[in-house]
Amino acid sequence: MFKRILVPVDLTEPEFARPAIDTAVEMARASGGVVRVVNVLPMTPVMLAEYVPADFDAQQRQSAEEALAALARESGFEASRLSTVVRQGGIYHEVLEEAKLLPADLIVMSSHRPAMKTYFLGSNAGHVVRYARCSVLVVRR
Numbered sequence: 001m002f003k004r005i006l007v008p009v010d011l012t013e014p015e016f017a018r019p020a021i022d023t024a025v026e027m028a029r030a031s032g033g034v035v036r037v038v039n040v041l042p043m044t045p046v047m048l049a050e051y052v053p054a055d056f057d058a059q060q061r062q063s064a065e066e067a068l069a070a071l072a073r074e075s076g077f078e079a080s081r082l083s084t085v086v087r088q089g090g091i092y093h094e095v096l097e098e099a100k101l102l103p104a105d106l107i108v109m110s111s112h113r114p115a116m117k118t119y120f121l122g123s124n125a126g127h128v129v130r131y132a133r134c135s136v137l138v139v140r141r
Helices: 014-031 046-051 056-075 091-101 116-121 124-131
Strands: 004-008 034-041 082-088 106-111 135-140
Touching (some): 014 034, 014 135, 034 056, 034 091, 091 124
């Protein structure tokens, strides 16, 4: 059914990532598919650039890649069928771009319980659900 599954994760809260990864792995096992886990790093604001080390972005990327690799190993899914990628930019925009690049049949993502601010402004999960060209499964804890 779903052969290429994308799982966006927020590495600042890995406990929210696990249910989505577990769900994606279970679905990929059933269909013989693959899973790609993506993390999006925010751009460093220009006004802060002079206050951070010159290699700040590279350090951020390396830390994110290591954390994603650890999450991938914890999933217990075959390494040949699970990949990770770190992108930089706006969260929902980069997730949608990665979904096109894969190309994903399904995006599986975790969502926090909606707060008042996200109810009115829209969450990243909400944007992905609205604008993705493939199916989206939002997993709640």
